[in-house]
Amino acid sequence: MDIALYCLAAVLIIAGVAGTILPALPGIPMIFGGIWLVAALDNYERLGLWWLLVIGALGTLGVIVDFVAGAMGAKRVGASKLALWGATLGTIVGMFFGLIGLILGPFLGALAGELMAGNSVLRSAHVGIGTWLGLLFGTLVKLVISFIMIGLFGFAMLLG
Numbered sequence: 001m002d003i004a005l006y007c008l009a010a011v012l013i014i015a016g017v018a019g020t021i022l023p024a025l026p027g028i029p030m031i032f033g034g035i036w037l038v039a040a041l042d043n044y045e046r047l048g049l050w051w052l053l054v055i056g057a058l059g060t061l062g063v064i065v066d067f068v069a070g071a072m073g074a075k076r077v078g079a080s081k082l083a084l085w086g087a088t089l090g091t092i093v094g095m096f097f098g099l100i101g102l103i104l105g106p107f108l109g110a111l112a113g114e115l116m117a118g119n120s121v122l123r124s125a126h127v128g129i130g131t132w133l134g135l136l137f138g139t140l141v142k143l144v145i146s147f148i149m150i151g152l153f154g155f156a157m158l159l160g
Helices: 002-019 027-041 049-076 081-116 121-159
Strands: none
Touching (some): 002 027, 027 049, 027 121, 049 121, 081 121
16 A cells, blocks of 8 residues: 555656646645655654655745746736736636636736726737746746755655
8 A cells, every 4th residue: 555655646746746837737735745645654754844844835935936926027017006916817717727728817817907007008918928927937936946845855755
């Protein structure tokens, strides 16, 4: 049974890495779940409370980055408050439409918000692109955090 659970942990970690890029999967929580499963199977001997807290804190940071990256990209290009709200709402709504929704949702939300603020289509498109670039940057940050989490996990397992 332990072998099956270790295999499940490996699948969770690998799928979690894919999930940091693919929006349909909750990548970072899956990685943390796989790491926690290995720690539990090992009776927390090599991967104890402090390691799990540090890895969990990194995971929390990654999830936060995931939610605010689009809005931060919009803010960086001087978006209006309506565009920021639109980008956030577009991200939330976009989650229900898979990859296309997560690519287009924040862009369309920021675009609509900026248009509602009375700005030109060109300015609104500029804000939408800034939002999309923020999401791209956020995905890269999540990927780096994911690999740091896995690296800490491997380091703890080797040290223990």
